[in-house]
Amino acid sequence: MTEVPKTLSVERVAGTEWITFQRTDQLNAMSMQMLREMADALEAAIADNAVRAIVLTGSGRAFCAGADLKEVAGAKHVPGEPDLLDLVEHTFGLMRHGPKPVIAAVNGLAMAGGLEMVMACDLVFAAESAQLGDAHSNFGVFPGAGGAAILPRRVGLNRAKFLLFSGENISAQDMMDWGLVNKVVPDAELRDAVQAFTDRLADKSPAVLRRMKKVANRSLNVDETAALAEEMLNLRAHMRSWDMREGLAAFNEKRKPQFRGY
The missing domain is CATH 3.90.226.10 (2-enoyl-CoA Hydratase; Chain A, domain 1)
Incomplete structure (x- = not known):
């Protein structure tokens, strides 16, 4: 064949x-x-x-x-x-x-x-x-x-x-x-x-890029109030992520963050 x-x-x-x-x-x-x-x-x-x-x-x-x-x-x-x-x-x-x-x-x-x-x-x-x-x-x-x-x-x-x-x-x-x-x-x-x-x-947080893409895409289909509410929900979820804690720690320690994507 x-x-x-x-x-x-x-x-x-x-x-x-x-x-x-x-x-x-x-x-x-x-x-x-x-x-x-x-x-x-x-x-x-x-x-x-x-x-x-x-x-x-x-x-x-x-x-x-x-x-x-x-x-x-x-x-x-x-x-x-x-x-x-x-x-x-x-x-x-x-x-x-x-x-x-x-x-x-x-x-x-x-x-x-x-x-x-x-x-x-x-x-x-x-x-x-x-x-x-x-x-x-x-x-x-x-x-x-x-x-x-x-x-x-x-x-x-x-x-x-x-x-x-x-x-x-x-x-x-x-x-x-x-x-x-x-x-x-x-x-x-x-x-x-x-x-x-x-x-x-590649140096950015995969978790934050993933959430940004999702919220930005959906924002076109809802009004401003709903878009802001979804952004806040994603921020609250992201505040519990490894990547946000790592990013803040790297900022305080003046080093490059090592993001994991979660």
């Missing part, structure tokens, strides 16, 4: 798990196999206490060009088996709701589902040459992982409608000006810039 080539590679650098898409000839379009491998890699990274941050990036000239439309067109659903949308929901959910910081290192084109993948990450670094856009309307496809539901929260309703209706790509710099991208760096410096940032994250 011929072994099916892997669609991505996984590399550990210090406390950072790099997940690199390897469907270069298909502009790293998401196939069902790629989504399964992504989910496996994300679940393994989440379960490994040595991993402090997760980075997603692409090979070649694309980050991700969206779903593999050839596979979508020819798909035959098997009853009882997950389809493409099930796999997208599960995999993107791991990114959105998982306890560890997930960073998109956008090396090139990020379109349609690729843009939605970017929005599922916590932070976005992009190469200067990167282009991002929602291309669903170009092919008569409706978004299903945040294009219409999340994009207006990221860039504002008017800009989101422009991206959705036009299907045009926007430069990484414009996307930073619009609030979707956190930092734009020269193409040759993207990996080093992201690694330097995640190295700094």
